[in-house]
Amino acid sequence: MQLLMGFLYGALPYIALVTLVVGTILRYMYQERSWSTKSSEFLAKKSLKFANPIFHLGLLMVFGGHFVGILVPKFVTEMGGTDDHMYHMISLMGGLPAGALLLLGFVLLMVRRFATHKSRLQVNTSSMDKLLYLVLAFTIVTGCLATLSNIPGGFDYRESISPWFRSVLMLSPNISLMADVPLIFRAHMLSWMLLALLFPFTRLVHCLSFPFEYFLRKPIVYRQR
């Protein structure tokens, strides 16, 4: 058991994060031509109109919440006068709609790709895409279930998961912090590490180009036939 804990919370995060960073740099250096979201807009435009913004808005909101909940130490929010109960209420008010939007956007995108526009979009869907969607679904669902399961507030992830994650970033992982973490939160931890392992080899790399190139590049003109 100790060996498994050591692997899951002491070794796997580094394998995942190093793969994420080094793999992404190597992909950019040697495979830049494949660096793309592989947009399917031209294959089925209408169905993307709502699904895509809903998904990305949900994602931005979720990441905003994660930034505060995971990276900002508890004493900082306490110094600002936010006690445990107040923090929990605020995180639910932000986290629940954020998770719901992300899940809704994801489901709409998957229905579009694998049901309503399947015949058109299958040329645009590789085996790696399918694996990515599976791991993404695992991450989103475990995250939402973790939040839902903790509505009564019995588990304080800011005293376990958050300091553990920061200890990983500080290169001195404190594995014992993860000893009493509920199963659904552990599944969520495994899911983001799997996602990080896959990241450099998938269309997800496009998110790194978004802020830098998208706003600056010339518009692409599509003409109707």
Ligand code: HEM
């Ligand atoms: C790509 C990566 C990730 C995605 C897509 C993701 C997604 C989600 C979603 C959808 C939720 C439920 C909505 C919410 O409460 O915001 C959630 C909750 C949560 N996630 Fe993640 N997550 C990711 C990475 C991480 C990481 C790296 C950690 C910590 C090391 C983490 C820890 C948590 C925790 C503790 C919750 C519960 C929050 C609460 O109940 O207030 N997640 N995640």
